[in-house]
Amino acid sequence: MNVFEKQNSPAQAFERLLAIMDDLRAQCPWDKKQTLETLRHLTIEETYELSDAILEGDMQEIKKELGDLMLHLVFYSKIGSETNAFNITDVCNGICEKLINRHPHIYSDVVAETEEQVKQNWEQIKLKEGNKSVLGGVPSSLPAMIKAFRIQEKVRGVGFDFEEKHQVWEKVEEELQEFKAEFNVVDHIEIDKEKAEAEFGDLLFSLINYARFININPEDALEKTNRKFIKRFQYLESKASELNKSLQDMTLAEMDVFWNEAKRI
Missing domain, CATH: 1.10.287.1080 (MazG-like)
Incomplete structure (x- = not known):
């Protein structure tokens, strides 16, 4: 050739x-x-x-x-x-054989008419293929937010999930209260950092779960917010530069003026 x-x-x-x-x-x-x-x-x-x-x-x-x-x-x-x-x-x-084997509703006589049925079949087939755990296919090196999302998707595939979204939100509120109990925002008592970290992790996990339940990808959502923040902050920096000022020399109130301008762009 x-x-x-x-x-x-x-x-x-x-x-x-x-x-x-x-x-x-x-x-x-x-x-x-x-x-x-x-x-x-x-x-x-x-x-x-x-x-x-x-x-x-x-x-x-x-x-x-x-x-x-x-x-x-x-x-x-x-x-x-x-x-x-x-x-x-x-x-x-190898990937052709895997796809054929894991789509029996296409290449065999199994019936799966919804996305959820396909996912459930997929996880059951993976267990039959030798996976010892439903979570065995989640890479340990995945970033934590993506890993949490994938863990939740995996266990949903075998029916371990909330039934209604209000139940998921109640769990978010429960975890928020438990975090606040460890990290009191009112007084200045020194917190147990290890306990607060654990509760914060639980809160994040429950928020990710709620996002998944309402079909929002939390990784995409957070990255879009990151990009939005960067754009607005760089606008703030450019305006400060036009005034020949450094951000360190500006008050928070002065910076807020340009920040609010950036939000309207």
Whole structure:
């Protein structure tokens, strides 16, 4: 295959990528040195870049980042093939077999007419495949908020969940009161930091659970708030700069004027 020619079919385009990967692994000094371990942190970075592009709604950037991630998947498979551990064909066939097995409502005679039924079937099938726990598939290295959300999704798949959203909110209020009992906002009594931290964790977990129950992704929600705060704070910084002032020299009341302006933009 001529790697300089663009291809029109998915199969040919993928073959082109594989051919380029073979060339790079054989000839490029940097690519020849890479291992599964050295690529790992780069893959994490690429995943976050894709996440940023998705939140920005930038379709061209999403396309680019998907290509970067696809390169990594091909790279890992190439490295695996060099020790006969696995190759790209094994990887593709493996995920095909998994998808067929976990969608018996498509490829067999199981009935699943709702998203919830599909999720319940999925978790039951994973247990039959050898998972010792419903939570066994939740990566330990996930960021805590995403991990909490995934834990809650997993246990819902086997029926361990509240039935009504008011029950979930009651749990939030219960956890808030328990946190306030450990961290009294009125007096200045020194708190038991370990207990307060535990109660705060419970409160966050219950809020994440409520968000999940009403179909809000808490990670996306918090990231959008982060971006909103950054935009407003940078507006505040630019206005202070126009006045030849540093933020340290401004009163909170002065800063609030520009902050409120930023909120209206």
